[in-house]
Amino acid sequence: MGLLTIPPTDVLIQGILSGILMGFVYALIAAGLSLIFGLMEIVNFAHGEFLMLAMYTAFWMYALFALDPLLSVPICALVLFGVGVLVYYGIIGRILEGPMLAQIFATFGLGILLRAAAQFLWTPDFRQVPDAWVAGPVRLLGISLGLPLVVASLASLAAFAALSWFITRTETGVALEATAQDRQAAALMGINTDRMFALGWGIGGACVGVAGAFLTTFFYVFPDVGSTFGLLAYVAVALGGFGSIPGALVAGVIIGLIEVLAGLLIAPAFKYVAVFLLYLVVVLVRPQGLLGKF
């Protein structure tokens, strides 16, 4: 325990690269969560299940219509946008003024409902897309990386850039940020905060939709798949700072890196020990997270 073993350079570089790449994917998943929290201070405990729904959407597009997951990306984004909006109008909108406990239990319960429904409808069997367009290794200077991971992370980066552009450069996006900063002031300025909230949930869902579609190219899909990624997403949001989108990016990459490095240098069993240890340290030293505003 605690003994560092330095692997050969090419393995180390491969690890660092794949950690960063995976971090971009974690970041995109976390971005949606962070957006929703920034808007209305609600943690979407069903966020992992949103991801699960996105992955199932991509899978069924493949199984029923032979659509490669890459082609399903816009479909998943749209579907999850719809899911986000539906959840907002159907559930969240009604409990916004309620006690925090009610808000927590609402999304938590939704998560459990979604998971059970998925299991009932689609069985607990694992699903895979066996011959996605992106498959196999990509070799660069003697380093081999998974092509699906490379594509997924580049897409996540692109989605992040799009999200940032949207928030800072478009009128709707600026209105969204304004609502996040000060709900009442935004309302006073004539912004329809209810619609902003719904939009926030929709975009949060769409982020996860994109991530989910790409994850289906190299992950198995099953009703519980949301929990593994969901947990890391919560850590990324808390580490990066609740409500901070750039924070989610930084934190996602950090988590991806720490996960792989701890695994390579110490022992794979310590992967998450290191991640959560770092999180604890940051929370104690800087509770608002690395880039958080609260």
Next chain:
Amino acid sequence: MNRRMRGRGMLAALAVLVALVVPDVASAQAPEVVIGVLYPMTGPVAQIGIDARNAINVALDIINNRHDLGLPLAVEAGLPRLGGAKIRVVVVDHQGKPDIGQAEAERLITQEKVHALFGAYFSSVTNTASQVAERMGVPFLNADSSSPALTERGFKWFFRTSPHDRHFSVVMFDFLKDLEQRKKVKFKTVAILNENTAFGSDSAKVQEEFAKKYGYEVVARLPFKTGSPSLDAEIGRLKAANPDVLLPSIYTSDAMLFTRAAKNLDYNPKMILAQDAGYTDPKFVAEMGREAEGAVTRAPFAMDLATRKPLIPVVNDMFRRQSGGRDLSDVPARVFTGFLVLADAINRAGSTAPAAIEQALRQTNMPAEQLIMPWTAVRFDETGQNTGVSAILMQLRGGTYYTVYPFELAAQEVLYPIPTWSERK
């Protein structure tokens, strides 16, 4: 208390007493035998639970109805020495969690009043559930958990029909030595990759012990949490250590993730010698069989043994009807066998009293002709372990498993080394 209250109190006490006594009298004359069955019916290995239940349904059909087969209890309907009593099962889902297994075992015994327990696939769950059975003096028959520790606890009420990982490891390491001679190669190093519950941990422990005994160096020991989203770090370590033989003890989800990740990261082990579990799950074979070309696994059962055992196709047909077209595989074959052994013992006991069943189990001596497993017999030693067990090794070729060891039983020659990813396609 005045007299009226006392009168009412005594009436109430009398009513309670009657309520307590009458059901006991009724249950003592129960015309059926109830067995509590614990399996993971939901969760990542839910398909195993479904397979197990279908196998039990086949066994129940054979026991409770008339069949002209050379299997125990087939010919008559029900258990003859219990007046034709039929067997009923209460199936519970432990979701792969030891605490749920424990709670359900207690509930089955105290509320469902089962006469015996059967299950539970995950060694970790079998561990806790059988502790309950031991404490309450109820027989527990296990057909499918392979941690050796389960029969090393000095339990009186625990019986296991299937081989455990010590048996399997002997076969696996003997295979390595025999393969060295056959292919004129020399293995020097092994790496152990295991999930970290009872199954994987105990398997890894045994394999480390055997590696030392057989003279192999363990260059990497990699426990991980089953269901992890990423095995990249583990594969990185494996690439760095570059063992001659990889020994995985992992469940289905991990096996699928590992195979994919190995392809993406271009990890090319020359020999994979797996401890069953994920590698023999039909789900894994269906989805990743072609990618896992060349993987060798120990198995207690293989369908291509049907040529030597005429009972196998018959039972397989019944299983296909129950399961909607799935063939028998490792777990349902063992479950079917174990359940028949338990039913046979209850029949020989001629009673549902726990002590009688336990005695009858101890005296079990089922011969090979009545088994679909390639075992010499079912006979339990003092620890409750079946001593008639044997194992085979099979290898994935073109998406199907073929028996490759012992070489005399082999259907195909061993493919060594496993072709690299760039050599395939």
